[in-house]
Amino acid sequence: MPDDLDTLERRIDLLRTRVRAAVRDRDLALARELRGELRKSERAWDLRVSSPPEPETAGQRGRTGPPVRERVHAALTLLQVPAAGRLVVGVHEAFFAEPLKGSQLSTLRRDEERTFRRSPYGRPHYVCAALTDRLTPARGLLAVSTWPQERRVVGPLSPRVDFLRSTMRVATRVGELDEPSEKAWRLLARMARNVPGAGGGFERPEPAVVVRAAEAELAVHLVADTRDRAELAGRAGRQLDEAAKLFGATTLSEIARKAACA
Structure with missing residues (x-):
């Protein structure tokens, strides 16, 4: 796989x-x-990624499915935006077979950073950090290293924009499934309640309605957010080394020092 x-x-x-x-x-x-x-x-x-794991063979005893980093990567790839651990776990529970617990994410980003620094780009992808307007790691927000830098930075409007985009992705996925799980419906309902016109009351929301409502609000914020993210991505490209572009600068002085040397 x-x-x-x-x-x-x-x-x-x-x-x-x-x-x-x-x-x-x-x-x-x-x-x-x-x-x-x-x-x-x-x-x-x-x-x-939604397919059930193959039956265990004698040579596979003791395996418990994909590593945690791959489970997180699967959920983030479905969302296509930086996300907090709680949403990552919720998405994984809703759409994937293997279990994932919030406690398993506590050291993941640090482990990924250590691995990257030992052998840069030794893996096809890494679970990394979203970056703030100070180019430091955004607290609790996970991203994927293969995404464009513009998607891995967050400006003032980005939390709302990313929520709307993730809601659209979840709604689209629910709409594609023949029999979505109850957890998938509950996740969609929770998200829809925070989108005007999307429903999400006591009845199951209609995925197509959720997508349209999220798209309508997204259009209001998208131009400004795209502009802000492009500016931040440009700064990151000029001021950060390869590891910091993925995991963020540790301190503002580090950014200033690298900018002075550029």
Whole structure:
């Protein structure tokens, strides 16, 4: 499974880059075609990670499923935005077979950083930190190293923008499943209650309605948030080394020192 997932993730990242380029070049026909390919690849990824683990064989005794970092990575890849541990656990419980507990996330980011510093880019991806406007690690927010820097920084509007985007992703996933779990419905209902016009009362929310409501509010904030994140990403590219781009600068003096040397 890991090799297949890595291949799909690389294809998804490449397609996103090509979609952005097509939109920038105003080639709308190519952008539509690429978005179709992107959706197919994302659905294939979702199905791959949602598949039950293969039966245990004699040589596999004692294995308990994918490592915690891969479970967190699966949940974050579904969300496509930085997320707090509570949401990561909720998403994993709603859509994936293996268990995941909040206590298992307590040292994950630090472990990933140590691994990266020992052997930079030795893995296809790392669970890393979202970065604040000071380019320090955002408390409790996890991200994926293969995401563009713009998605791994958070400005003033980013928490709301990312919540709306994650709500849309959860609603879309629920709508794609033939029989969503009760945990999936509860997660969607909790998120929908915080989106005007999305429902989420005592009855199950309609996924398509949730997506439309979240999209409507997202349009209000998106331009300003995109601008803020582009500025932060530019600063990160100029002022941080490779490890700090993923895990954040430890102190403001570290940023100032590296900026002076640039």
